[in-house]
Structure formats: structure tokens, C-alpha cells
Amino acid sequence: MSGFDTIIEGVLLGGVYALFALGLSLIFGIMRLVNLAHGDLILLAAYLVFSATTVLGVPLAVATLLVVATMFVLGFVLQRLVLERVLGDDILPPLLVTFGLSIVIQNGLLLGYGADSRRLQAGAFESSSVTLAPGLSVGLAPLAALVTAVAAVTLLQLIFYRTSLGRAFRATADSPAIAQLMGINERNVYAVAVGLSLAVSVIAAIVFGIRASFDPSIGPARLLYAFEAVIIGGLGSLWGTLAGGIVLGLAQAIGGRLNPEWQILAGHLTFLAVLMVRPRGLFPARRT
Amino acid sequence: MSVESIPIPASREDRSLEVPVWQMRVGTRLSRIAAVIGVVVVLALAALPAIASRNLIQDLIFVLTMLTLAQLWNALAGWGGLVSVGQQAFVGLGAYALFAGIVMLGLDPVVAIPLAGLFAALIAAVLGPLLFRLEGPYFAIGSWVAAEALRLICAQFKSLGGGTGMSISPGELSQMVGLKTVQALLGLRPAAARDVLVYWLALALAVLVTLGIYAFMRSRMGLALAASRDNAAAARSVGVRTARIRHALWIAVAFATGMVGAMVYLQKARISPDAAFSVTDWTAYVIFIVVIGGVRTIEGPMVGVLLLWGLVTYLAQYGSLYLVVLGSLAILIMLFMPKGVWGEVARRRHVQLFPTQRWLARSR
Amino acid sequence: MTALLDVTALDAFYGDFQALFGIDFELREGEAVAVIGANGAGKSTMLKSLAGLVRNRPDSIRFSGRPIGDAPAASIVRLGLALVPEGRQLFPSLSVEENLLIGAYGGERTTPWDLAAVYRMFPVLKERRRGAVTALSGGQQQMVAIGRALMSNPSVLLCDEISLGLAPIVVEDIYRMLPQIRAGGTAVVLVEQDIARALRAADRFYCLQEGRVTLSGRPNDVDQETIRAAYFGT
Numbered sequence: 001m002s003g004f005d006t007i008i009e010g011v012l013l014g015g016v017y018a019l020f021a022l023g024l025s026l027i028f029g030i031m032r033l034v035n036l037a038h039g040d041l042i043l044l045a046a047y048l049v050f051s052a053t054t055v056l057g058v059p060l061a062v063a064t065l066l067v068v069a070t071m072f073v074l075g076f077v078l079q080r081l082v083l084e085r086v087l088g089d090d091i092l093p094p095l096l097v098t099f100g101l102s103i104v105i106q107n108g109l110l111l112g113y114g115a116d117s118r119r120l121q122a123g124a125f126e127s128s129s130v131t132l133a134p135g136l137s138v139g140l141a142p143l144a145a146l147v148t149a150v151a152a153v154t155l156l157q158l159i160f161y162r163t164s165l166g167r168a169f170r171a172t173a174d175s176p177a178i179a180q181l182m183g184i185n186e187r188n189v190y191a192v193a194v195g196l197s198l199a200v201s202v203i204a205a206i207v208f209g210i211r212a213s214f215d216p217s218i219g220p221a222r223l224l225y226a227f228e229a230v231i232i233g234g235l236g237s238l239w240g241t242l243a244g245g246i247v248l249g250l251a252q253a254i255g256g257r258l259n260p261e262w263q264i265l266a267g268h269l270t271f272l273a274v275l276m277v278r279p280r281g282l283f284p285a286r287r288t
Numbered sequence: 289m290s291v292e293s294i295p296i297p298a299s300r301e302d303r304s305l306e307v308p309v310w311q312m313r314v315g316t317r318l319s320r321i322a323a324v325i326g327v328v329v330v331l332a333l334a335a336l337p338a339i340a341s342r343n344l345i346q347d348l349i350f351v352l353t354m355l356t357l358a359q360l361w362n363a364l365a366g367w368g369g370l371v372s373v374g375q376q377a378f379v380g381l382g383a384y385a386l387f388a389g390i391v392m393l394g395l396d397p398v399v400a401i402p403l404a405g406l407f408a409a410l411i412a413a414v415l416g417p418l419l420f421r422l423e424g425p426y427f428a429i430g431s432w433v434a435a436e437a438l439r440l441i442c443a444q445f446k447s448l449g450g451g452t453g454m455s456i457s458p459g460e461l462s463q464m465v466g467l468k469t470v471q472a473l474l475g476l477r478p479a480a481a482r483d484v485l486v487y488w489l490a491l492a493l494a495v496l497v498t499l500g501i502y503a504f505m506r507s508r509m510g511l512a513l514a515a516s517r518d519n520a521a522a523a524r525s526v527g528v529r530t531a532r533i534r535h536a537l538w539i540a541v542a543f544a545t546g547m548v549g550a551m552v553y554l555q556k557a558r559i560s561p562d563a564a565f566s567v568t569d570w571t572a573y574v575i576f577i578v579v580i581g582g583v584r585t586i587e588g589p590m591v592g593v594l595l596l597w598g599l600v601t602y603l604a605q606y607g608s609l610y611l612v613v614l615g616s617l618a619i620l621i622m623l624f625m626p627k628g629v630w631g632e633v634a635r636r637r638h639v640q641l642f643p644t645q646r647w648l649a650r651s652r
Numbered sequence: 653m654t655a656l657l658d659v660t661a662l663d664a665f666y667g668d669f670q671a672l673f674g675i676d677f678e679l680r681e682g683e684a685v686a687v688i689g690a691n692g693a694g695k696s697t698m699l700k701s702l703a704g705l706v707r708n709r710p711d712s713i714r715f716s717g718r719p720i721g722d723a724p725a726a727s728i729v730r731l732g733l734a735l736v737p738e739g740r741q742l743f744p745s746l747s748v749e750e751n752l753l754i755g756a757y758g759g760e761r762t763t764p765w766d767l768a769a770v771y772r773m774f775p776v777l778k779e780r781r782r783g784a785v786t787a788l789s790g791g792q793q794q795m796v797a798i799g800r801a802l803m804s805n806p807s808v809l810l811c812d813e814i815s816l817g818l819a820p821i822v823v824e825d826i827y828r829m830l831p832q833i834r835a836g837g838t839a840v841v842l843v844e845q846d847i848a849r850a851l852r853a854a855d856r857f858y859c860l861q862e863g864r865v866t867l868s869g870r871p872n873d874v875d876q877e878t879i880r881a882a883y884f885g886t
Contacts, residue, residue, distance in 0.1 A: 181729060
């Protein structure tokens with residue numbers, strides 16, 4: 001059964017990675033922006049939830065709503081005040097600005113919260129498990145992570161393909177100039193996209209923060225896992241990103257089973273192998 | 289600096305009438321003065337160990353190695369369009385190759401430095417074709433993933449200290465080439481003499497890399513690269529093999545970056561995967577130097593490294609706050625002074641110490 | 653009666669390059685006006701200026717008396733000026749129906765044009781509504797582009813070279829819809845290189861040459877020779 005356990009563990013881990021990846025994939029798809037601070041923003045969200053539950057003492061659900069709203073506004077403002085000024089044909093300025101932001105957030109968190117590990121408290125939920133089959137039980141928290149990831153992808157798909165906001169996103173991604181002729185204010189569309197990306201990241205942060213402890217230094221690794229999930233899954237498809245996250249989770253779980261030191265490395269090597277064999281990812285969008 | 293002269297021949301009769309001949313030039317009078325000053329500064333720096341304290345020499349090793357890394361990153365990202373945030377990969381590989389050469393093969397450290405560079409270049413040659421498959425900005429994260437994978441692989445070598453790292457005893461380094469000469473010349477203890485030796489190597493590498501990049505940028509390949517960065521499709525259509533030039537640049541930069549890593553860790557004599565592959569130390573600082581000084585100029589990294597040195601001296605004791613300040617400064621400069629401190633000076637005063645633009649001038 | 657659209661001494665620039673020199677132009681409610689001229693005469697620049705893709709002095713363009721010369725494109729379409737851009741410029745990520753729906757993104761003006769009305773005018777689009785726009789023929793794509801602009805229920809429809817690259821019979825089909833569009837109260841500006849086609853459909857015309865208006869009037873009041881002179885500058 002231990003092999004089967006590993007696979008279950010990997011699939012559930014993949015749910016968390018897919019959640020990390022959704023926000024990154026979203027803004028790259030809409031505005032070709034690669035946000036190098038993505039992982040640190042996830043960490044920032046985790047710390048904000050931590051503060052809301054411990055300092056303000058509100059329940060986790062309330063904290064989630066508060067921080068989702070906060071991060072959405074932060075993303076909107078970040079785009080309008082900072083990123084908007086550097087987006088253009090030259091890829092260097094946005095990369096450098098988001099890289100600088102990554103360093104600032106990481107060290108800012110270190111100043112504010114110290115280097116100690118923290119964890120989000122979800123009561124009995126985090127340690128309970130469900131029995132799927134005789135001898136096979138999975139933790140409720142990891143299972144909830146995967147369910148949340150599927151729900152998040154479904155919701156984003158609905159927004160993308162069933163709402164006028166989603167049409168505006170896709171039209172702007174196709175051609176910002178022509179989108180303006182439709183009465184679409186591209187600056188607002190971009191700002192909403194970044195806000196949405198950070199709002200989704202809050203969900204990722206909470207799911208992650210309940211499962212594992214975190215400290216300010218681990219943001220960049222979240223960025224790398226998110227990125228690997230996007231590329232393994234294939235650009236331009238949210239379901240592909242979910243699948244990519246699961247492939248990455250599986251690779252890490254299997255690697256870690258062979259040797260605990262190989263867990264992360266196995267994920268990186270799988271990513272490089274996919275890049276070698278299927279550079280467009282395993283499940284790319286049909287349209288080019 | 290020198291004048292590249294490509295006279296456009298006038299017809300025979302014209303020449304007899306002393307009609308001016310046009311020349312393609314890249315030098316200015318200021319750049320020639322700067323060249324003279326540059327030679328004087330390098331000679332003064334070379335002679336400095338005769339009077340300088342060991343602390344100053346160690347500081348200058350930091351300045352020179354960071355300058356070299358900044359010039360290399362600027363060439364790669366600024367001119368080449370390959371925005372890597374994984375340069376720590378090649379610093380770490382160079383450092384680990386040096387330690388492997390000394391500990392496992394018993395090589396002389398000075399000999400091991402270029403070999404360490406070659407090793408980094410070899411890995412770059414293998415990784416390049418993979419990473420180049422990633423579209424523009426995604427290449428940045430891809431290079432970071434590669435660096436992380438290499439860090440984890442290096443941590444697997446138990447003979448090199450595994451995850452915790454290792455030190456080389458001073459005894460093992462006491463026989464290295466040139467050390468005895470330096471000791472005798474300056475009357476120093478072995479440890480201080482090793483600093484001086486590394487200092488000279490770092491100075492030599494900084495000068496070579498700077499001049500090499502300058503020569504490259506003025507060459508046809510450099511022009512082709514600049515053209516391809518501005519518009520890859522257009523450059524390809526006029527026959528510039530951009531992919532090949534970029535690949536060559538990537539490997540050459542890895543070679544020199546690997547040598548820097550080897551030198552830095554020869555001086556430290558202690559290595560660990562986390563330090564040698566640190567994104568903060570070997571990429572963040574380097575990017576901040578280039579951004580603050582000025583992207584896409586040779587002078588920018590020089591200005592940037594001196595500013596960083598000043599900031600380190602006053603702020604490094606504050607740790608995290610220092611990085612918050614530095615990161616914020618870099619963001620503000622990208623927003624409001626995107627050409628950096630030197631770029632701003634050059635724009636306002638029309639000065640270029642390392643001119644790369646060509647202009648037509650009448651020769652007499 | 654004041655004009656719906658009133659252009660006075662419009663100079664338009666692309667960076668340092670001046671494309672239009674002191675253009676005067678007016679359009680009354682419900683009117684169809686053709687703008688003709690050779691390649692590079694400034695026709696497209698003029699439409700782009702009207703649609704807000706090229707910014708100008710505020711009072712050089714007035715719409716219902718309101719200065720809009722420097723207004724952004726997104727707000728101009730909400731006021732009621734819609735552009736059918738040259739080359740159709742549909743959104744490939746959106747289906748046929750979504751391309752039409754996004755035309756109504758502003759959402760403030762809802763009559764007379766809605767999905768049903770556009771499908772009544774171009775029934776073939778209803779059959780292909782779930783399909784990709786890239787799978788449509790050139791003429792069908794042009795119908796989507798026109799339908800998309802109509803979905804914003806404009807009082808002025810700006811058409812940039814809608815016959816470009818289409819077979820004559822298809823062009824004929826598209827022009828046959830013009831009376832229907834005008835019947836809804838929409839004024840039309842037609843930019844065309846095909847002079848005869850444009851003049852037949854228009855109440856009045858302007859001829860541009862090298863960024864200046866060289867002739868204007870009613871098609872029937874001007875003989876061919878005069879138009880040719882204004883067009884080619886002989």
C-alpha cells in the first residue's frame with residue numbers, strides 16, 4: 001500500500017501547487033507579465049491571515065475574506081501605481097521591478113515577523129482524516145487542498161468563459177488596442193487581473209499554511225513550484241496548470257519516497273525533463 | 289579610445305580636390321582621456337597591496353568580483369535580452385568545481401580557477417538549449433529553477449561536505465602557485481598573501497571582462513545582438529543568427545562567472561551549497577548594482593558597485609532592512625530613472641566614457 | 653442645425669510626422685459620408701483620430717458639441733462613435749457570438765442593435781455563432797466586425813476599408829446592409845479606396861490628398877474629371 005499512499009500524497013500535494021500556479025498563469029496569460037514576486041506575495045498573504053487570526057482574533061473564514069479583499073486592492077494598486085509604468089515591449093523593466101519587490105517583501109516579512117516558522121490554525125480540521133478504503137486514509141486538510149484547487153480552476157474558467165469580464169480579459173490579451181475600441185479600459189482590466197491573481201493567491205496561502213509551516217524565506221520556492229506547474233501543464237490552459245501541479249506533486253512525492261533529500265530535486269528534474277521532451281508542456285491549449 | 293576608420297572612398301578627382309573623406313568613428317576626446325585615467329587607476333589598484341590594509345584588500349575583492357558579475361549580467365540581460373535570475377548557478381558551480389579540483393584531484397588552486405570556469409561553461413552549454421525554449425520572461429524563472437536544481441545536486445556530494453559544506457585547511461592552500469612570491473614580495477603571512485593573490489586575479493579578471501564586453505559590444509556580433517534584442521524577427525530576416533550569438537554569449541558569461549565564483553571561494557576557503565548558490569548574494573546584489581548604475585552601459589556597473597559598497601559600509605549591519613532599502617531603491621530607479629544614475633548623467637551631459645554608438649565624422 | 657460630428661482644423665501627428673493638415677469635416681445625424689483618397693492620403697488617420705486611437709487637440713473634434721479630440725478610445729465608443737477597423741481585427745480567442753457581445757461591453761446603449769438584430773441582418777453568423785472567427789470566410793469576418801461595432805449602438809459608425817480584400821459579390825452583399833443600418837438612425841462614415849462604390853452609397857463625400865481636403869460635395873454635383881484631379885492632384 002505504501003506506493004499507493006505516495007501517489008495519493010503526490011496528487012494532493014499537486015492541488016497546492018496548482019493553487020500557487022493559478023495566479024501566475026492568470027496574469028501571464030492576460031498581460032504577458034511574469035511576476036517574480038508571486039511567491040513572496042503568497043507568503044505575505046499567509047502572514048496577513050496569520051495576523052488576522054492571532055492579533056485580531058477573528059475566525060479563519062472572516063480572516064480569509066478580509067485578506068482576499070486586502071490583497072485584491074493591493075494587486076489593483078500595485079498594477080496602477082507601479083507595474084503599469086514598466087510594462088511594454090522591453091521585458092527587462094517588469095522583471096527587475098518584480099524581482100526587487102520579491103526582495104523587499106521577503107526582507108520586510110523578516111523584519112516584521114522574524115525568521116521563526118509559523119502555521120495557520122484550523123482547529124481539529126488540520127489533523128483529522130477520512131478513510132477512503134480499508135487501510136487507506138487521507139488527511140482532511142490535503143484533500144481539502146485538492147478540492148479547493150479544482151473549485152478554483154472551475155471558478156476561474158467560469159469567469160473567463162462565461163462573463164463579460166472574462167471576455168474583456170481575453171480580448172485585451174488578444175489586442176489591447178482593439179479592445180479599447182470596444183469601450184474596454186485596458187488599465188482597469190490589467191489592474192483587475194493582478195488583483196484577481198493576488199486574491200487567488202490568498203486561497204493558495206491559506207491551504208498551504210494549514211498544511212505546512214512557513215517562514216519568510218520560502219517565497220521564491222513557491223514561485224518556482226508555481227512556474228513548474230504552469231510549464232509542465234502547458235501555457236494557456238488552467239486545467240493544464242492543475243494537471244501540471246499534480247505531475248509536480250507526484251514527482252516530488254515519489255522522489256521523496258526514494259530519498260527524503262531528493263524530494264525537491266525530483267520536481268526540478270521532472271520540470272527540466274518535460275522541457276526537453278515536450279517544451280510546450282504536457283497539456284497545452286489547442287489553439288496556438 | 290581608438291578610431292575605427294572605414295573611409296568611404298570618394299572618386300579619384302574628388303580626392304585631389306581635398307573633399308573630406310567620411311569615417312565611421314566610435315571614439316570621443318573624452319573617451320580617450322578616460323582611457324588614460326583608466327590605465328592609471330588600474331596600475332594604482334595593482335600597486336595598492338604594498339600599502340593597503342588587509343581589510344581594504346578584502347573589501348576591494350568584494351568590489352571587483354561584484355563589478356565583474358555586474359558587467360557579465362549586464363551583457364547577458366541588458367544587451368543579450370537573456371534576463372537570468374539564476375547567475376548564482378555559475379558562481380556556485382565555479383566554487384564547487386574549484387573545491388572538487390583541490391580536494392579530489394589535488395590541483396593547484398590557481399590552475400583550478402580557469403578549469404572551474406570551463407566546468408561552469410560546460411553546464412551552461414547543456415542547460416542553454418533547454419532554457420531557451422522558455423518564452424522571454426519565463427526564461428528568468430527557468431534559470432532560477434536550474435540554479436536551485438544545481439544547488440540541490442551539489443548538496444548530494446558528501447565528499448564536498450554535503451548540505452552543510454566544508455572548509456579547506458590553510459595548509460592545503462599554502463603551496464599554491466605564486467603564494468610564496470607574494471609572501472616574499474610584500475612580507476605577508478600566508479593568509480594575507482592569499483588575499484592579495486586573489487585580489488590581483490580579481491583585478492585582472494575585472495579588467496579583462498570589462499574590456500572584453502566593450503570589444504564585443506563594438507563588434508559586428510554586438511551590433512547584431514543589440515538589433516536582435518530590439519526586434520528578433522527583423523534581425524533574423526536580415527541574416528543575423530541571433531540564437532547562435534545568444535548561446536555563445538550565455539556560455540562565455542557562464543565561463544567568466546564560474547571563475548569569479550572560484551576566486552571568491554578560494555579567498556573564503558569555506559563553501560556551502562546555500563552560500564555558493566545564494567540568489568541574494570550572487571544575483572540580487574548584481575541586478576541592483578546594474579539597475580542603480582545604469583542598464584546597458586559599461587560605466588553603469590562601475591558606478592553601481594561603488595554606490596553599493598558605500599551602502600554596504602553604512603547599512604549592512606541592519607541586515608534585512610538593508611535589503612528592503614536596496615530593493616526599494618532599485619524599484620524607484622526603474623520607475624523614475626530607468627537608465628540608472630550613470631545613464632542619467634550621460635543623458636544630461638552627453639558623456640560616454642566607453643562609447644558604443646557609431647557616428648560619421650569628417651576626417652581631414 | 654449643428655452637426656453631429658464637427659471637425660475643425662484637425663492636425664494629426666504620429667510622433668514627429670504630421671499626417672493631417674487642417675482638416676475640416678462635418679457629419680449630420682443619419683447621414684452617410686464617404687472619405688476617398690489614394691493610399692497614404694490620411695483617410696485612416698482621420699478615422700483613428702475620430703475613434704480616439706490618435707490623440708489630438710480637444711476642440712479639433714466635437715461630437716454633439718462636446719470636445720472629444722483628446723478623449724481615450726474607450727470613452728469615445730461609450731459616447732456613440734464606433735469604428736470598424738481596417739483589416740477587421742476580430743479577437744481570435746473569442747467565438748463569433750462573443751466577438752459580437754464584446755461590442756456591447758460599455759452596455760449603456762441597448763437599442764436598436766442587440767444580438768437578435770445583428771443575427772437578423774447576417775443570418776449566417778447565427779449558424780456559426782459558437783464557432784471560431786478564424787474559421788469564417790473574409791466576408792463573414794467583415795460581418796462580425798460590423799456587427800460588433802453596431803452592438804454598441806453608435807450614432808456614428810466609422811467604416812475603414814470594409815471592402816478591402818473581399819470579392820466584389822461579397823462587397824455588394826455587405827453594402828446592401830447599409831440602408832438597414834442607417835434606418836436605425838446611425839450616421840455612417842465610409843473610408844474607401846474604391847471611389848465608385850463609396851460615392852454610390854454616400855450622400856456627400858470628402859476627398860483627401862496628402863493630409864488635406866482637396867474636394868468635398870455631393871456625388872452628383874461633381875463630375876468625374878474634377879474628382880480625378882482632387883484624388884491624384886494633377
